[in-house]
Amino acid sequence: MRRYWQPVALAEELPAGGAPLPIRLLGEDLVLFRDQERRPGLLGLHCAHRGADLSYGRIEDGGLRCLYHGWLYDVQGRCLEQPGEPIGSTFSERIRHTAYPCVEGAGLILAYLGPGEPPLLPAYEFLTAPSELSFATKYFEDCNYLQGNEGNFDPQHVSFLHRLFKPADGPYDSALHAHDPTPRIEPVDTEFGMHLYAIRGVADGRQYVKVRSFFMPSAGVVGGRGDEDYNINWHVPIDDEQHWRYGIAFSRAEPLPKDVMRRADAVIAQDHHLLRKRANRYLQDRDEMNTQSYTGMGTEFVVHDAWVTEGQGKIFDRTEEHLGYTDRGVIHLRNIMLAAIREVEQGRDPRGVVRDARQNDWPDLVAKDDILPAGVEWTDYWKRGIPNGVGSRLQSEDPASGLRIPRRFAPSE
Numbered sequence: 455m456r457r458y459w460q461p462v463a464l465a466e467e468l469p470a471g472g473a474p475l476p477i478r479l480l481g482e483d484l485v486l487f488r489d490q491e492r493r494p495g496l497l498g499l500h501c502a503h504r505g506a507d508l509s510y511g512r513i514e515d516g517g518l519r520c521l522y523h524g525w526l527y528d529v530q531g532r533c534l535e536q537p538g539e540p541i542g543s544t545f546s547e548r549i550r551h552t553a554y555p556c557v558e559g560a561g562l563i564l565a566y567l568g569p570g571e572p573p574l575l576p577a578y579e580f581l582t583a584p585s586e587l588s589f590a591t592k593y594f595e596d597c598n599y600l601q602g603n604e605g606n607f608d609p610q611h612v613s614f615l616h617r618l619f620k621p622a623d624g625p626y627d628s629a630l631h632a633h634d635p636t637p638r639i640e641p642v643d644t645e646f647g648m649h650l651y652a653i654r655g656v657a658d659g660r661q662y663v664k665v666r667s668f669f670m671p672s673a674g675v676v677g678g679r680g681d682e683d684y685n686i687n688w689h690v691p692i693d694d695e696q697h698w699r700y701g702i703a704f705s706r707a708e709p710l711p712k713d714v715m716r717r718a719d720a721v722i723a724q725d726h727h728l729l730r731k732r733a734n735r736y737l738q739d740r741d742e743m744n745t746q747s748y749t750g751m752g753t754e755f756v757v758h759d760a761w762v763t764e765g766q767g768k769i770f771d772r773t774e775e776h777l778g779y780t781d782r783g784v785i786h787l788r789n790i791m792l793a794a795i796r797e798v799e800q801g802r803d804p805r806g807v808v809r810d811a812r813q814n815d816w817p818d819l820v821a822k823d824d825i826l827p828a829g830v831e832w833t834d835y836w837k838r839g840i841p842n843g844v845g846s847r848l849q850s851e852d853p854a855s856g857l858r859i860p861r862r863f864a865p866s867e
Contacts, residue, residue: 455480456568457798457807458671459575460690461700462486462496462556463563464590474518476509480567481693484554485509487518495529496565498552502533527551560702561590573807576646577814578669580686580702586709589716592700593756594727599672599689599697601763601770606674606687607783609637609652609664615758617748639779641786642833646670646806646816648790650783651832659828665836667819668787670794670806675821682707684821695768698726701756721754730757732764 462477463486474487476499483499485508497518501508506522513519515535517528526535531553533546554565555572559581566572575581580588595602605611613635638653647668654662667675673688688700703710723729730736736751743750751757777785794804808814822836 455671455691456566457573457804458568459557459564459566459572460671461562461592461688461698462565462690464592464700465558465561465563468494468563471513474509474511474513476507478692479565480691482567484552485511485518486556486563487511487513489513489517489529493529494556494558494563495527496554496556497527497529497531501525502549502551503536525549527553529553529556560588560704561585562700562702573803573809574811574814576669576806576808576816578816578819579706580684580704583704583706587705589703589710589712590700591716591722592698592726593722593760594725595689595697595699595760595763596732596768597696597764597766598694598769599691601766602689602697602699602759603668603672603674603687604784604787605759605763606666606676607641607648607650607668607787608781609639609650609666609783610635610780611762613637614748615762616755618746618753619748620746637780639782640833641783643790644818646819648783648786649818649820650786653832656825661826661828661830661832662823663826663832663835664823666821668790669819670804671791675819677821677823699756699759721752721757728757728760730754731760736761 460479462479462484463475468475468486468488470488470492472488474485477484477486477496484496485499486494486496488494490513495518497508499508500506501520501522503520503523503525506520508518508520508527511518511520515526517526517534519526519535524535524537525533528534531551533549533551536543536546536549539545554567556563556565557575558564559575560583564575638651640651640653642649642651644667647670650666650668652664652666656662664677666677669675672690673686676685676687683703683705686700686702686704688702690698690700692698703715721729730751736757738750740750742752747753749758749761751761790805794806797804803809818837820836824835826832826835
């Protein structure tokens with residue numbers, strides 16, 4: 455998990471001139487702040503002198519100053535001042551506080567908490583596009599991050615958990631999922647992680663095809679409002695038993711109305727906890743189960759997801775599972791992560807870590823929903839949207855289809 459860039463906060467949580475923000479990430483207590491030049495810094499929470507809480511500190515003189523004895527740290531963890539030391543002392547030069555590099559993108563502040571030189575920030579389209587094309591939010595989930603992320607790659611559950619009898623306006627059609635609750639499920643390896651296909655039958659021999667992307671270490675690219683949009687669910691561990699789910703909406707076609715989207719995000723309180731939660735049984739309404747939603751928990755998918763992932767407990771005992779065909783995506787995802795663990799143990803970078811700018815190109819990070827005519831091959835349809843010559847992950851044209859195919863794009867066994 456520490457070999458990847460991870461979201462640590464929403465950019466809006468750390469305005470210029472704002473207070474430092476205490477953060478717990480990957481089981482480590484940290485403080486996030488902006489210096490006077492608006493650069494984000496992520497330091498160990500406790501002062502290197504005598505352990506005072508730096509989140510109460512002052513932003514001044516080029517860094518973050520501890521209130522206890524005035525030690526001053528910059529965003530790189532260098533100790534710039536120790537007011538109590540004698541003139542001429544070089545003690546401060548021997549102090550290097552815990553510090554992690556930070557970058558901003560898509561309304562997020564991301565950090566690298568691993569060893570050595572940080573890898574390149576993956577040039578995913580949503581991270582590199584102008585900020586007006588994305589909108590980010592987050593909410594708390596009281597369970598292990600993997601339970602949250604695996605739900606993104608379990609397409610069969612959509613036929614039940616998210617079924618709406620009177621769906622709201624939008625691209626999601628509950629009837630298409632209810633019509634065929636037994637989709638064909640095909641995981642496919644990619645350089646960043648995995649594509650997962652779900653293929654459902656529709657009338658007249660047509661196929662309803664969904665493709666989703668998993669990118670390492672813990673994120674899912676899922677459907678959006680149309681062909682030019684998608685959403686990202688990024689599950690970031692607070693520790694083993696809690697995590698933040700970051701939701702990023704992205705549109706390559708037009709700026710997103712952030713004020714409207716923020717007002718629409720009414721299921722989340724100011725502290726980024728859901729209003730419907732386990733403590734109030736997610737406000738389940740048994741009458742609503744007959745009229746509006748299958749769950750009786752409203753129409754918001756994030757609430758449905760929180761119910762099922764938190765309901766498994768802090769960390770579910772996977773030896774109690776009975777996995778079946780519909781879990782092909784979950785099984786493949788776990789195998790990818792286990793392989794990444796082995797790569798790190800062998801001293802190599804795991805999948806999705808990139809250090810060569812020529813390889814930092816990911817045109818196949820996609821999420822699409824389409825109804826295909828009979829006879830159209832589901833493995834090829836979405837690639838028609840990739841221009842010729844785009845992407846270092848692409849080969850020359852495939853003679854059979856005339857399409858440009860990612861190197862590692864083949865259905866798994």
